[in-house]
Amino acid sequence: MLHAKVKSETLKGIVDIVSTLVDEAKFNVAVDKLTLKAVDPAHVAMVNMTVQKDAFDEYSADETELGVDLDKMKEVLRLSRAGEVMELQQDEERNRLVINVGNITRRMNLVDTTGMSDPKVPNINLPAKVAVNSDELQKGIKAAESVSDHIALTASPDGFEMFSEGETDSVSLKLPKDLLISLECKEKVRSLFPLDYFSNMVRAIPAGTVVTLSIGSDYPVKLEFTMADGKATVDYLLAPRIESD
Amino acid sequence: MLHAKVKSETLKGIVDIVSTLVDEAKFNVAVDKLTLKAVDPAHVAMVNMTVQKDAFDEYSADETELGVDLDKMKEVLRLSRAGEVMELQQDEERNRLVINVGNITRRMNLVDTTGMSDPKVPNINLPAKVAVNSDELQKGIKAAESVSDHIALTASPDGFEMFSEGETDSVSLKLPKDLLISLECKEKVRSLFPLDYFSNMVRAIPAGTVVTLSIGSDYPVKLEFTMADGKATVDYLLAPRIESD
Amino acid sequence: MLHAKVKSETLKGIVDIVSTLVDEAKFNVAVDKLTLKAVDPAHVAMVNMTVQKDAFDEYSADETELGVDLDKMKEVLRLSRAGEVMELQQDEERNRLVINVGNITRRMNLVDTTGMSDPKVPNINLPAKVAVNSDELQKGIKAAESVSDHIALTASPDGFEMFSEGETDSVSLKLPKDLLISLECKEKVRSLFPLDYFSNMVRAIPAGTVVTLSIGSDYPVKLEFTMADGKATVDYLLAPRIESD
Numbered sequence: 001m002l003h004a005k006v007k008s009e010t011l012k013g014i015v016d017i018v019s020t021l022v023d024e025a026k027f028n029v030a031v032d033k034l035t036l037k038a039v040d041p042a043h044v045a046m047v048n049m050t051v052q053k054d055a056f057d058e059y060s061a062d063e064t065e066l067g068v069d070l071d072k073m074k075e076v077l078r079l080s081r082a083g084e085v086m087e088l089q090q091d092e093e094r095n096r097l098v099i100n101v102g103n104i105t106r107r108m109n110l111v112d113t114t115g116m117s118d119p120k121v122p123n124i125n126l127p128a129k130v131a132v133n134s135d136e137l138q139k140g141i142k143a144a145e146s147v148s149d150h151i152a153l154t155a156s157p158d159g160f161e162m163f164s165e166g167e168t169d170s171v172s173l174k175l176p177k178d179l180l181i182s183l184e185c186k187e188k189v190r191s192l193f194p195l196d197y198f199s200n201m202v203r204a205i206p207a208g209t210v211v212t213l214s215i216g217s218d219y220p221v222k223l224e225f226t227m228a229d230g231k232a233t234v235d236y237l238l239a240p241r242i243e244s245d
Numbered sequence: 246m247l248h249a250k251v252k253s254e255t256l257k258g259i260v261d262i263v264s265t266l267v268d269e270a271k272f273n274v275a276v277d278k279l280t281l282k283a284v285d286p287a288h289v290a291m292v293n294m295t296v297q298k299d300a301f302d303e304y305s306a307d308e309t310e311l312g313v314d315l316d317k318m319k320e321v322l323r324l325s326r327a328g329e330v331m332e333l334q335q336d337e338e339r340n341r342l343v344i345n346v347g348n349i350t351r352r353m354n355l356v357d358t359t360g361m362s363d364p365k366v367p368n369i370n371l372p373a374k375v376a377v378n379s380d381e382l383q384k385g386i387k388a389a390e391s392v393s394d395h396i397a398l399t400a401s402p403d404g405f406e407m408f409s410e411g412e413t414d415s416v417s418l419k420l421p422k423d424l425l426i427s428l429e430c431k432e433k434v435r436s437l438f439p440l441d442y443f444s445n446m447v448r449a450i451p452a453g454t455v456v457t458l459s460i461g462s463d464y465p466v467k468l469e470f471t472m473a474d475g476k477a478t479v480d481y482l483l484a485p486r487i488e489s490d
Numbered sequence: 491m492l493h494a495k496v497k498s499e500t501l502k503g504i505v506d507i508v509s510t511l512v513d514e515a516k517f518n519v520a521v522d523k524l525t526l527k528a529v530d531p532a533h534v535a536m537v538n539m540t541v542q543k544d545a546f547d548e549y550s551a552d553e554t555e556l557g558v559d560l561d562k563m564k565e566v567l568r569l570s571r572a573g574e575v576m577e578l579q580q581d582e583e584r585n586r587l588v589i590n591v592g593n594i595t596r597r598m599n600l601v602d603t604t605g606m607s608d609p610k611v612p613n614i615n616l617p618a619k620v621a622v623n624s625d626e627l628q629k630g631i632k633a634a635e636s637v638s639d640h641i642a643l644t645a646s647p648d649g650f651e652m653f654s655e656g657e658t659d660s661v662s663l664k665l666p667k668d669l670l671i672s673l674e675c676k677e678k679v680r681s682l683f684p685l686d687y688f689s690n691m692v693r694a695i696p697a698g699t700v701v702t703l704s705i706g707s708d709y710p711v712k713l714e715f716t717m718a719d720g721k722a723t724v725d726y727l728l729a730p731r732i733e734s735d
Contacts, residue, residue, distance in 0.1 A: 324632060349630075
């Protein structure tokens, strides 16, 4: 059972983060929090999210699973104004989610969660940690997009670099240590990533968010950040492309 | 003969209302007013409009008919700024309309009105009357669009509802009596309408306009409103879809 | 050799002017200025541009030629904010142009300039000169676009007119002498031009620029204007269409 009230921008933040990777998602409802783990269909990226009860204006729940069509959630979110409170009510009998926003009531069938098993979050040890404003990541992605389909992330004791190379051109965004929020890096590490995935993930992060990237050499990158005044925590994990040259 | 000056936003309002249903229209010019009756090509919707002489800054006319290509009028309207006065002059000799806006002169051939007969406005008696702000209608339409191609309008002694139902989802906007501008309804009535027509008609109504809907059961809906500070009156009439279930 | 710093809006102005006619361009670099002459692939229009050294924040150069892919320049310009200074550095060894904007470095291969010979600017004598704000030209073009693919420019001792005529409609923008910045015209002259070329050229001119048009009868039109506070001068030349009627 779930009955909750939540500001539309909080719900939008949650939906945007998840819908970058999947169209339908299984939310694990607990008495004190919502959690979600999902992998994209190509098994390249993963999201692991925890939303505490107090990210909601009101929250009362028993343990359950909610299979949600995220496109439908986006439709309903488009009907709300910023700051407006939305009411979510599970209708267990008809297996529906009922959403009230202002004078509008939207009833949507829940998605069958049989077969939507929770992916296992891999336990990897990434040697470098870079904390940076998401706006800087956006800038580096925008620069890379015209040059290549890939982006290399490099951390060194001096700073952080996003680098892309095409046939005739290359582009890099270099952030020396003093432009980073924090840097833990003993020796240079570098991994290459598919730009489209990295771009979609970073775009889903609200502007001005502090993102901590954990980087290794030819290893996945982890992006950690919080939303809803710290009451929601998100880990994104993205698999590397192995460089052929 | 017609020679008139009119604020561009007034002319734009008139053109938008009519162009929702037809591409070409016959305006009946009288000494003291313009009137127009038109039916869309599929004979589903009708507009009946009267624009009084004093909606214009200047107006001098003899009884005549003007066949106008509304797309061309829109082109000319795009050349004007809000508040700018446009001059319309019929050139009877060459069967043209000459429009001056600022330093620009546009001359356009009039459309042949032979065969553009005035449709007969049906005399129907609709038991319920709901007056509502057009912004609320917009909101209900936006909510309905992702769910179904149809929208049901229901009036009851308690209020007004817009309801749409798809295969898996439904959505409703409920406006209780106190959120309406006025309500006359003795018993519940309900009719179903094609959403695209209803949406296009409501979108053509300027934001913040008071619209009076007359509703019956499985009957057409009538939307009445005024524009140009009450100097233009419009009736839209839309045929119902008969529900099969 | 070229090493220069320049405000992004100055560089954007230069690139917009040239990219209207060609995708790749050869800039002639001199110690005190950049010059460029280019003809569009259909040989209908020509641009002749001189950018003085002091249009740049810093400028140091030896005589050389730079073949530039203008689409790539536009990509880099999109990474800059207004007012931001961009650094251009020729890497002669690798035949590259290195551009720094903020923390971003973009390296791009230069284009081979062999075979990109400078077009000869024809020496033509055009009897009428009309100086007008580019915003008025924009307005006339916008009015013409819905009516015809051609636009006639007419200068007379009384003023300047832009006129277009389609099968059923015509449109004109008349600017009497007192609405022009200056007018030198002894007798009426008129030439017809392809609207798409004229429109693209005028759109590349910054809003509010004073443009001097030199016009003859069935002769090319010359558009002269300055940019970067007068430190860059541009001539556009556009060939006429000969009227068949």
